[in-house]
Amino acid sequence: MQDSIDILFYRLLFGDRKDLKEIDDRDKEHAIKKAIDVVGSEAQLNKKEIYEFRLRLAMHLCPAEAIDYKKTNPLPRHEIIRDYLTNELGYDRNIVDRLSRDLHNILDSWDAQRGTVAHQKDTLLTDQEYRCANCHISFRGTKFTGDCIRELGPDKPIPHIDHIEPVSSFGTNDPDNLQILCSFCNRGKGRGLGVDVKKEMKYAASNITDIPEKHRMEVYYYVINSNDSECAICGGKDCFLTIRKVQDGGGFARSNLEAICLDCI
Ligand SMILES: [Zn+2]
Ligand SMILES: [Zn+2]
Numbered sequence: 001m002q003d004s005i006d007i008l009f010y011r012l013l014f015g016d017r018k019d020l021k022e023i024d025d026r027d028k029e030h031a032i033k034k035a036i037d038v039v040g041s042e043a044q045l046n047k048k049e050i051y052e053f054r055l056r057l058a059m060h061l062c063p064a065e066a067i068d069y070k071k072t073n074p075l076p077r078h079e080i081i082r083d084y085l086t087n088e089l090g091y092d093r094n095i096v097d098r099l100s101r102d103l104h105n106i107l108d109s110w111d112a113q114r115g116t117v118a119h120q121k122d123t124l125l126t127d128q129e130y131r132c133a134n135c136h137i138s139f140r141g142t143k144f145t146g147d148c149i150r151e152l153g154p155d156k157p158i159p160h161i162d163h164i165e166p167v168s169s170f171g172t173n174d175p176d177n178l179q180i181l182c183s184f185c186n187r188g189k190g191r192g193l194g195v196d197v198k199k200e201m202k203y204a205a206s207n208i209t210d211i212p213e214k215h216r217m218e219v220y221y222y223v224i225n226s227n228d229s230e231c232a233i234c235g236g237k238d239c240f241l242t243i244r245k246v247q248d249g250g251g252f253a254r255s256n257l258e259a260i261c262l263d264c265i
Helices: 002-014 025-040 047-061 077-088 093-114 118-127 146-152 183-189 197-203 213-226
Strands: 159-163 178-182 241-245 257-261
Touching (some): 047 093, 077 093, 118 178, 197 213
């Protein structure tokens, strides 16, 4: 049984790139040491790989009762995991004690990340001085010119909590992975896949009033974000930014748009 866990660690770490028959004892020893090391420290792999590895490790080494842990369960999560590793998988109790606590923490942090982030909104807003992290529009009231209203749509900017790295690619609920975006930037960011070039072509020659709002939002978010949320003229980083064509006669295309602050329009 110990053997199969060692091999499992190896597979989790290195995928199926190596035929399992080729794994010798030294590889197995290396794999299990590395697996435990990875769970305990952040060496060797990048943040996303470590996170993914930890989740896979937890899914493979914890019983269903610990993965879907009910708060009403009288046993602590790590004890359920430890008992499973010792009784079902045949591990030595002394060896798995720390491992089961680490696995418990991985599952706890996964649960926490699925939880709500709404309570962090006020802190984030204060940190960002009540402005959108991308276009810096103020949630405390901004005087619009007619042109800006056309770009932003008729709505007042509403603050939304955004995961900088999306939850779908293992972004966490840590405050440093969260920011406030206005409703326009938030919808423009979407899943972060950028602007569809077919749509860009379709509307490149249209009047701005004829361009669907969703496409305008995507272009708006993209152009400001790829300008590092700085005004292309004055370099300002605090003032509300909007987008303007570089060449007036050119198209509504990313390459012909730049971020400009309200003062420089
Ligand atoms: Zn914004
Ligand atoms: Zn400016």
